[in-house]
Amino acid sequence: MKRTNDIDxxxxxxxxxxxxxxxxxxxxxxxxxxIHRMEKELQRLKKExxxxxxxxxxxxxxxxxxxxxxxxxxxxxxxxxxxxxxxERERLRILTDSETDITELNLDGLTQxxxxxxxxxxxxxxxxxxxxxxxxxxxxxxxxxxxxRLNETRRLYQAELDLRQKSKGGRKFPRSSESMTQLxxx
Numbered sequence: 001m002k003r004t005n006d007i008d009x010x011x012x013x014x015x016x017x018x019x020x021x022x023x024x025x026x027x028x029x030x031x032x033x034x035i036h037r038m039e040k041e042l043q044r045l046k047k048e049x050x051x052x053x054x055x056x057x058x059x060x061x062x063x064x065x066x067x068x069x070x071x072x073x074x075x076x077x078x079x080x081x082x083x084x085x086x087x088e089r090e091r092l093r094i095l096t097d098s099e100t101d102i103t104e105l106n107l108d109g110l111t112q113x114x115x116x117x118x119x120x121x122x123x124x125x126x127x128x129x130x131x132x133x134x135x136x137x138x139x140x141x142x143x144x145x146x147x148x149r150l151n152e153t154r155r156l157y158q159a160e161l162d163l164r165q166k167s168k169g170g171r172k173f174p175r176s177s178e179s180m181t182q183l184x185x186x
Contacts, residue, residue: 003121006117007092010088010091010092011092013088014085014088014089014092017081017084017085017088018085020081021078021081021082021085024074024077024078024081025078027074028071028074028075028078031067031070031071031074032071034067035064035067035068035071038064038067091114
């Protein structure tokens with residue numbers, strides 16, 4: 001139940017990160033289109049009136065610088081989001097992959113919340129293993145009692161058969177499988 005909640009939580013976080021990434025990609029496209037449009041406008045103005053370029057250059061460089069800074073910020077945000085998405089995918093794979101040995105995780109790279117989640121998962125594993133051990137011990141004890149009960153019953157029947165044979169004066173029944181092979185060979 002908790003594992004499903006953890007997986008659902010990580011899936012929702014991943015979906016939200018994807019939405020953030022998509023919005024950043026769209027914003028990035030808009031900024032690139034704006035830069036491209038401004039460059040075309042600047043080239044057009046250079047062709048029309050080279051003397052107005054001086055005035056335009058001073059105002060345009062500010063816009064270009066601001067646009068460039070926004071573009072750089074957007075690229076940094078995109079790279080961070082891509083790293084976060086890759087990390088979340090790995091975490092999701094770890095949680096969903098039943099083959100993953102939780103004891104082999106690199107604990108240094110996990111956040112405090114993830115460490116708490118790992119501790120809880122280890123506690124659940126411990127409880128499951130203790131329960132499994134108790135069940136196995138119980139089964140073993142039950143089988144041992146059943147074996148000794150059946151062995152005692154076999155001895156009683158064997159003793160009764162031996163007494164009947166003695167009273168009839170007949171042959172004695174063998175007590176073990178080795179005696180049975182000797183009896184069958186004779």
